[in-house]
Amino acid sequence: AQSVTQLGSHVSVSEGALVLLRCNYSSSVPPYLFWYVQYPNQGLQLLLKYTSAATLVKGINGFEAEFKKSETSFHLTKPSAHMRDAAEYFCAVSEGFGNQFYFGTGTSLTVIP
Amino acid sequence: DSGVTQTPKHLITATGQRVTLRCSPRSGDLSVYWYQQSLDQGLQFLIQYYNGEERAKGNILERFSAQQFPDLHSELNLSSLELGDSALYFCASSADENIQYFGAGTRLSVL
Numbered sequence: 095a096q097s098v099t100q101l102g103s104h105v106s107v108s109e110g111a112l113v114l115l116r117c118n119y120s121s122s123v124p125p126y127l128f129w130y131v132q133y134p135n136q137g138l139q140l141l142l143k144y145t146s147a148a149t150l151v152k153g154i155n156g157f158e159a160e161f162k163k164s165e166t167s168f169h170l171t172k173p174s175a176h177m178r179d180a181a182e183y184f185c186a187v188s189e190g191f192g193n194q195f196y197f198g199t200g201t202s203l204t205v206i207p
Numbered sequence: 208d209s210g211v212t213q214t215p216k217h218l219i220t221a222t223g224q225r226v227t228l229r230c231s232p233r234s235g236d237l238s239v240y241w242y243q244q245s246l247d248q249g250l251q252f253l254i255q256y257y258n259g260e261e262r263a264k265g266n267i268l269e270r271f272s273a274q275q276f277p278d279l280h281s282e283l284n285l286s287s288l289e290l291g292d293s294a295l296y297f298c299a300s301s302a303d304e305n306i307q308y309f310g311a312g313t314r315l316s317v318l
Contacts, residue, residue: 126305137209137297137309138250145305184250188305194263195240195307199249 096121096187100198108206113157113172115201117185120166127168128186128195129159138184144168155179180205210234213298213310221318225286228313232279232300238262239281240307241273245294256281285315293317 101116119125126145130138142153149161155178159170168185185198210233220226232239241253243266252265256275267273270288275281285292293316299307 128306130309137211137311138299138307139209139309140306143306186307190305193305194252194255194265197250197252 096125096189096196098185098187098196098198100183100185100201102201103199104202104204106204106206107175109177110174113170113175113179113203115170115183115185115203117159117168117170117198118166119168119185119187121187121189123189126188126190127159127161128188129153129157129168129170130184130186130197131155132182132184132200134181141170141183175203175205177205177207179203209308209310211298211300211308211310213296213313215313216311217314217316219316219318220288222288222290224288224317225284226288226315228283228285228296228298228315230281230283230298230300230310232281232298233302233308236300236302236308237279238301239275239279240299240301241267241281241283242297242299243294244297244312248294250297253283288317290317 099118129141142151144161152158186195188195212231237258240255243251253267255263273283295312297312299309301307
């Protein structure tokens with residue numbers, strides 16, 4: 095069975111500081127991994143996706159994530175937080191096309207001016 | 208704009224009633240997924256359809272049902288509504304690149 099654990103339901107950073115949102119997964123097969131962002135009153139939007147190519151994945155809005163198989167992790171980072179990054183972030187895992195996505199419980203990011 | 212359209216955006220109804228939520232997937236996407244998002248439960252997977260057939264079932268109550276039509280749009284039917292059913296309901300669609308594209312959601316308020 096697959097599952098996703100997001101450590102920290104709330105993360106606060108100062109504007110300009112490093113953003114680090116943690117995601118650990120469990121999967122019996124090589125996984126597809128995703129980060130989605132949800133702004134207030136909106137649907138989820140794909141930030142980035144890992145599909146067994148490069149382990150460092152670059153996404154939109156300056157975010158990137160590194161797949162570490164040995165740690166079963168897929169943490170999301172951004173070097174410098176911006177006020178517009180304040181949102182809910184979800185990590186998800188899938189076994190492949192047509193299969194169910196398993197979402198984490200989400201991390202709410204607050205950016206302090 | 209994700210290309211996934213959900214209607215209505217807001218729905219207010221009373222306990223015991225029945226409602227239908229509609230989802231139009233991106234053009235050509237064969238898979239449709241339904242999710243429920245509430246403050247206490249987070250994002251919960253309800254059900255998935257692929258080209259008209261049920262593909263996977265998650266935490267969907269027996270009072271809820273869904274279907275996907277030949278034109279690939281999908282409907283989620285919620286009946287005997289309870290206060291606890293108040294939530295955001297999202298639809299997502301995907302094609303063979305295995306990315307789910309989410310609609311803007313339907314906010315259901317049960318009074």
